[in-house]
Amino acid sequence: MTSGITMEQRRAENRVGRGRSARCVVAVFLWSVASAQLRYSISEEVSEGTVVGNIAKDLGLDKNALKSRKYRVVSVAADHLFHLNENDGILYVSRKIDREEVCAQNSACLINLKTVLENPxxxxxxxxxxxxxxxxxxxxxxxxxxxxxxxxxxxxxxFQLKPARDPDSSSFSVQQYKLSQNEHFRLEVREKEDDGKIPILVLQKSLDREITRGISLVLTALDGGKPPKSGDMKIFVNVLDVNDNTPIFSKNAYSASLFENAPVGTTVIQVNATDMDDGQNGEVVYSFGNSVSNNIFNLFKIDQITGQITVKTPIDYEQKDKYEIEIQASDKGFAPLTTEKSVIIKIVDVNDNAPEIEVTSFSSSIPENSRPGTTVALISVNDLDSGLNGKVICSITEDVPFSLSPSLQDKMFSLVTKSPLDREKQAHYDLTITAKDAGQPPLSSEKTISVVVSDINDNSPEFSLSPYTFYITEGNDPGASVFSVKASDCDEGENALISYQIFRIGDEHNKIASFININPETGGIVALKSFDFERLKTFQFQVVATDSGAPSLSSNVTVNVFILDQNDNAPVILYPVSSNGSAEGVEEIPRNVNAGHLTSSLVR
Incomplete structure (x- = not known):
């Protein structure tokens, strides 16, 4: 994908081609769901608030997207240098940047400025x-x-001299030396990988102490600025009498291997030199060369008498894997003669760094209907060791519906769902990510992240009984609660909030339901009239329970109601009536009737 680079940035890139060594280069690649690459250029010491670039514009992000999606810087190492406006995607300088401070440890000066645009x-x-x-x-x-x-x-x-130092980089560092005009010495400059340009005085005309006892010189160091800046060192050459043999080292080259973290006092190597002169002119002492940096003095020391080099402080392979040290062998003559020899020390890596796990992006809550393969988090792992000691294997807790998927970017993994989720079975997962290197013995580290499974409305309300059967004694009080129904929902929140209603249709059978009312919140049912067993002995209706999800789900249940009889009617005696209007079967009782005489029969 083509990066979004402004015209000013392209002019900066052209300047890179002409003077790349004069810059502290921050080289990073952009990776996301859609990979992209951006690079900006700024000068050191620019004012706080200086615009670096419009990331959103250069990435082609829609302005409306920035209103609904949070855009921020997540890099721990760079967040104090730059500020990203999350509303418009413009990157600003947070404070004045001193390149020499930022690049103090490494002239390459890589700053990882990582930004995240969320959801997705x-x-x-x-x-x-x-x-x-x-x-x-x-x-x-x-x-x-x-x-x-x-x-x-x-x-x-x-005669090698200590080089001048300039904290500026590349073309703005020391570029050349000049020696004041004289007839005895000329200047030679040697390039050295770690120490830059080393000035060397070369004797071009023999010295005669009887003619000249001393020579005053001025050595000037100039940087590559326009105009250049310079610094001077005064050199006084004291011409001494004869000591005509220099020490000679026993080997043409010295090299040694040293395990990192070797104990203080560990012997690295021993050098040896001899001098054919007699007396003090033949006694040899050893020291580090003039070009040796202060860092070497902090890490190693050399015995002046024996030439034995030992560890002064623990060595870290991750900081540097090789050291080239200039060793001087000098005699004790009145005019000491010196020979220099390079000693190369190779540092051997040991597995002393556990892998580091960083969660670069994380969605702490994921819907239960997420498809397998949905990304939950982006995980990066890193091990400062090298070789097998730095090779990392990443794994996740077993028996969980999640897995780690390797990314196209090295040492990056995506935490994704591997099977369907069900909040009603498990609503929370604590996932432990383990990173283990291949060293012997291996080192490992763990990081636990919590994932919450959010609810969706995938469960309908369920009634506690189906069907419901209730009994009502006739003569009930209108408006009084007679019975209730109850439903539950396995979902949560609004998805589990249930309301009740009676299902009413227009047929004759359900007209009875019009005399029934239900509380939509509790499911309590009241009768709006008093029932009479002699007129209605049983009826049924349906209750619908609906949740508050979107869309909502519902279920219904049949309610059977039986009316119970009460002794609320007195017996009635019925007589047949004749055609003339008199009661049949009614007769007068003679006065002399004996006890037990049948007078009439009753019809009930």
């Missing part, structure tokens, strides 16, 4: 190129230097 997740890695300005002057570690040189030294002899 997009990770954008943005490269910011900090351009150096010439704000430092070259300076020598010594303002004055005295060299004791014997008159017997032949032309061609070389």
């Amino acid at each position: 997740l997009e990770v954008h890695n943005v490269g910011v190129e900090v351009l150096d300005i010439n704000d430092h002057t070259p300076s020598f570690p010594e303002k004055e230097k005295t060299l004791d040189i014997s008159e017997s030294v032949l032309p061609g002899a070389r």
Whole structure:
């Protein structure tokens, strides 16, 4: 994908081609659901609030998307240098950036500025190129230097000096040296990988102490600025009498291997040199060369008498895997002669760094209807060790519906769902991610993240009984509660909030239901009239329970109601009536009737 780069950025890229070594380059690649790459350039010391670039515009992000999606910087290492406006996607400088401070440990100076656009997740890695300005002057570690040189030294002899230092980078660092005009010495400059340009005085005309006892020189260091800045060191050459043999090392080259974290005092290597002169002119002492940096003095020390190099402080392979040290062998003559030899020390990695796990993007809540393969989080792992010690295997808790899927980007994994989720069975997962390296013995680290399964309305209300059967004694009080129904829903929140209603249709059978009412919240049912067993002995109706989800789900149940009889009617005697209107079967009772005489029969 083509990066969104402004015209100013393209002009900066052209300048990169002409003077790349003068810059602190921040090189990062952007990865997200849709991969992209951005790079900006700014000069150091720009004012706070300076615009670096419009990330949203250069990525082609819709302005409306920024209103509904949160856009922010998640890089811990760079959040104090830059600020991202989450509303318009413009990247600003948070404070003045001193390139020499940011790049103090490494001239490559890589800053990972990682941004995240959420819902859905997009990770954008943005490269910011900090351009150096010439704000430092070259300076020598010594303002004055005295060299004791014997008159017997032949032309061609070389005297290495401590280089000048300039905190600026590349073309703005020390580019050349100049030596004041004289007839005895010329200047030679040697390039060294770690220490830059090393000035060397070369004797081009023999010294004669009887003619000249001392020579004053001025060595000037200039950087590549326009105009250049410079610094001076005064050199006084003291011409001494004859000590005509220099120490000679026993080997042409010295090298050694050293395990990182070796105990203090561990012997690394021992050098040896001899001098054919007699007396003090033949006694050899050892020291580090003038070009050795302060870092070497902090890590190693050399015995002046034996030439044994030992560990001064623990060595870390992850900081540097090889050291080249200049060793000097000097005699004790009145005009000491010195020979230099390089010692190469290779640091051997040990498995002393556990893998690091970083959750770059994370959705703590995921709907239960998410399809398998839905991304929950982006995980990055890193191990500072090398080789097998730095090879990391990442795994996740077993027996969970989640898995780790390797990303196209190295050492990146996606935490995804691997099977359907059901909140009603399990609503929360604590997922433990384990990263283990391949070292011996292996080191590992763990990180636990919590994932909440959010509810969807996938369960209908369920009645406690089906059907319901209730009995009502006739003569009930109208408006009084007679019975109730109850339904439950396995969902939660609005999805489980139930309301009740009576299902009413227009047929004759359900007209009775019009005399029944239900509380929509509790399911309590009241009779709006008093029932009479002699007129109605039983009836049925249906109740519908509906949840409040969107869309809502419902279920219904049949309610059977039986009316119970009460003794609320007195017996009635019925007589047949004749055609003339008199009661049949009624007769007068004679006065002399005996007891037990049948007078009439009753019809009930």
